[in-house]
């Protein structure tokens with residue numbers, strides 16, 4: 001079959017890899033000049049099954065309410081008239097009750113865990129290198145209140161099969177000596193041994209190289225304009241560089257998937273949630289963390305990629321606005337310096353932002369749509385790196401008409 005994959009990020013490239021392995025004639029189309037140039041470019045690098053509890057949680061309404069009164073918060077909501085944003089936020093609030101959030105957590109964990117298994121196979125088969133660590137992640141808490149809520153969420157994941165260890169601040173310092181100077185500010189942590197870190201952009205770029213070697217064609221600098229639908233099938237895709245025939249189409253365009261899909265009556269609630277990252281040159285490698293983690297009270301993620309410290313924070317609702325300014329990083333820099341005051345050269349940090357393609361319930365979206373050969377692989381929100389390989393495999397299975405290896409309930413387009 002001729003399969004067109006629209007989007008060359010963490011969702012699109014693994015899908016192209018598995019589709020090519022199934023023997024399809026695959027073409028990836030992307031408006032950028034290379035793979036992983038948008039949201040997959042400089043994310044938090046965490047392979048974080050422990051982050052599977054959705055943002056739409058019982059604690060979220062309170063955090064949202066607080067964010068209206070303080071603009072230094074990890075969560076920001078732009079006070080603007082954007083009906084699609086407010087409608088998304090309303091649906092998000094409807095997903096916050098405990099019973100719903102617990103159910104979505106188990107769904108997300110199923111894909112996140114499966115994805116780690118699939119990634120292991122991909123790495124074994126391709127020998128890709130991407131600063132991968134598999135030492136686990138630390139989810140650290142500064143207050144009893146945050147630890148109680150964090151632990152409740154982690155227990156839900158534990159019941160769904162995730163192995164966790166609840167540890168004291170002192171044990172955090174033993175496991176991760178880089179956190180020793182702040183150990184007395186921590187009330188404890190959850191250690192998830194099966195988590196890890198890795199450079200998502202490098203992984204995606206390297207897997208794209210392997211795909212090209214295996215015959216996948218790439219159309220970069222090519223804008224997707226329209227799908228040409230006839231007889232309930234996409235017959236071809238119109239782009240800025242011509243029309244491409246298709247037997248099947250995978251939409252993996254991150255936050256932009258919903259804009260394209262709307263034109264064809266495929267309603268998906270994928271909305272951009274902006275996040276920021278700083279990549280800081282490491283000055284003192286001997287003091288750098290040896291594993292990644294999350295400062296849960298500041299919603300700050302950290303990881304080491306070779307000689308760089310990657311820090312990410314902030315969930316901002318401001319539509320597709322990609323502007324950044326120094327003040328967007330003030331809060332993150334403060335939180336980062338509190339954890340790692342001397343390790344990095346903060347004055348020479350590379351600053352970046354990206355748009356998480358988020359759904360209200362936190363579950364990604366797959367499967368055929370009402371247009372029979374149009375498949376989705378999008379809506380991975382804050383876990384698109386963790387879920388990338390599993391999502392690619394599932395997409396190839398669905399296109400082949402095979403039963404995916406995991407139960408896909410809660411993740412299929414309806």
Ligand SMILES: Cc1cc2nc3c(=O)[nH]c(=O)nc-3n(C[C@H](O)[C@H](O)[C@H](O)COP(=O)(O)OP(=O)(O)OC[C@H]3O[C@@H](n4cnc5c(N)ncnc54)[C@H](O)[C@@H]3O)c2cc1C
Pocket residue numbers: 006007008009010011012029030031032035036037038039040041042043044045046047048222223224225252253254255256274275276277301312313353354355356357378379380381382383384385386387
């Ligand atoms: C600050 C931040 C930190 C994060 N940290 C983590 C983390 O630690 N762990 C984790 O698991 N996840 C993390 N994520 C989430 C993860 O990065 C995303 O879920 C993932 O990158 C989404 O991948 P994607 O392929 O769906 O989107 P993208 O990477 O954005 O890819 C979509 C592609 O579609 C292309 N495209 C869009 N429209 C068109 C068009 N009209 N024509 C042609 N091409 C088009 C774009 O050029 C782009 O290349 C983080 C995200 C952010 C923003």
